[in-house]
Amino acid sequence: MSKKKNKEKAVKEKYQVKNALTNYFLVLMFSVFPLFFANKYNSIRHDKLYFFLVLSGILIAVESIILLCTLFSSANKNKLDKKKWYSNLSITDYAFGVLILGSAISTVFSAYPMDSLTGNQGRNNGLILMLFYFLVYIIISRTYQFKEYVFIVLAVASSVVSVLCILDFFGIDLLGMNKGYSAQVISDFTSTIGNKNLMSSFCCITVPVLLMLFMNTENNLKRGIYLTASAIGFMGIICADSDSGFLGIIPLLIIVMLYYIRDIQKLKDFFLAIGVMLICGKALGVLFLYCNKKSLSTMQTLFLNNGLIYALLGCTVIAVVVLWILCNKFEGYILPKAVQYAGIALFAFGIVSVTGLVIYYSVVNTQAPLNSFMKYFRFDENWGTHRGFMWIKSFEIFKGYNLKDILVGCGPDTFSSAFSPYFQELNEKYGNTSTNCAHNELINYLITIGITGLVSYMTMVISVIVRAVKYAKKNPLTVVFASAVLCYLLQSLVNIAQPITTPLFFIFIALTESIIRQVKTKE
Secondary structure (H helix, E strand, O other), rough: OHHHHHHHHHHOOOOHHHHHHHHHHHHHHOOOOHHOOOOOOOOHHHHHHHHHHHHHHHHHHHHHHHHHHEEEEEEEHHHHOOOOOOHOOOOHHHHHHHHHHHHHHHOOOOOHHHHHHHOOOOOOOOHHHHHHHHHHHHHHHHOOOOOOHHHHHHHHHHHHHHHHHHHHHHHOOOOOOOOOHHHHHHHHOOOOEHHHHHHHHHHHHHHHHHHHHOOOOOOOOHHHHHHHHHHHHHHHHHHHHHHHHHHHHHHHHHHHHHHHEHHHHHHHHHHHHHHHHHHHHHHHHHHHHHHHOOOOOOHHHHHHHHHHHHHHHHHHHHHHHHHHHHHHEEEEOOOHHHHHHHHHHHHHHHHHHHHHHHHHHHHHOOOOOHHHHHHOOOOOOHHHHHHHHHHHHHHHHHOOOHHHHHHHHHOOOOHHHHHOOOOOOOOHHHOOOOOOOOOHHHHHHHHHHHHHHOOOOOOHHHHHHHHHHOOOOOOOOOHHHHHHHHHHHHHHHHHOOOOOOOHHHHHHHHHHHHHHHHHHHHH
């Protein structure tokens, strides 16, 4: 056997029991978890919470036993003596560790230690759940090996979840989830996920991964499954009708296009997927004409009942045809870097323009009437169904913090206590007697676990995304998984952390870290 073959054999790990257990865990989290409920919407958050805790507890316990057996085996004793366990820790590992340590300190010094531990004041995102996220991250990032069937399961299960949402949109309650609820609850909840904001959050995790798998898979049958599932998920975002979903998916699609813009084969696949998504959106619009039982929101009108979409669809068709011809004529051709730089410059110009409009209408011209999309450019207390009020008041709370609270906050998921002085004003202005979250995960972390928690959280997320891009040429799965992390981060700017979709977010951080570690090991 040659030296090269010996080296390859040494690098390639066997598929062991620990790897299989991790994949079985992922299968259950990608299929049963999003579909699981016990008592319709009455306890759906706690149903998902307990499902995740029990399933994760089993994984942690079994993998720990396997680890202990491995550690004390005679074959590994010499290896362990020579190599320190911390030598392979990444910046993402360290950041996650600081996040958990900071959350623990915040819990200990909180005025509400039990609430900080359980997260009962908020959405159960207390220290216990955060600790489970960390342990699951450690296990997956060290034991995961890619198996295609896991993501075929994700494609099928996420499609079922989105189809239920689409049926809800047309008034078809297939599972009887809406029986016994008021019209307000029925309008706010959907599928087996619960609140429509969380349905959008779920799609913002699954759709990017499925789209990227379609673009990076060679088998045509699997490509068809991923493309179909991503299109169904896109329809789910439209039907869920949450601003968070559009805030997550639209910038993400632009970033994906810019990332692959030099590769004409990948770019062709991207425009093909966008075309399919737009066609599915227009199909929903046609069906809506025959089931006109409700009014459309601004974003739904754009995708379901706006002529501009036909123009956009026409452009995607032209792009696919032109790129298909180029792919056949110049196989493997890569466009110059100038094309990518130009695209990034246009994207940056768009961001600067949007920022300028927000500043103009929020500071300079605060009286001009704004309708439809333009209302998003004026940030004040009324912005985003009074999210602006909660954000502005949150920063007022932070300004009044002492040094301890600035560093570690008031305790994990205890935003309700910190915000309670503003409950009366919230009720007088908007009719809400209370709130238990800032409806912005970053602001929520700033208030509850302080600067330490927020900085470590952002370091964890940004580091795994940056390193995913760095190692993508060695293994494209890094950016496939990181796309879910980025899209979730974008939608979380107007959404909340909870045990329904946030566990999937941390799982994809772990999956990204795992592939990065495997690439570095091979190097």
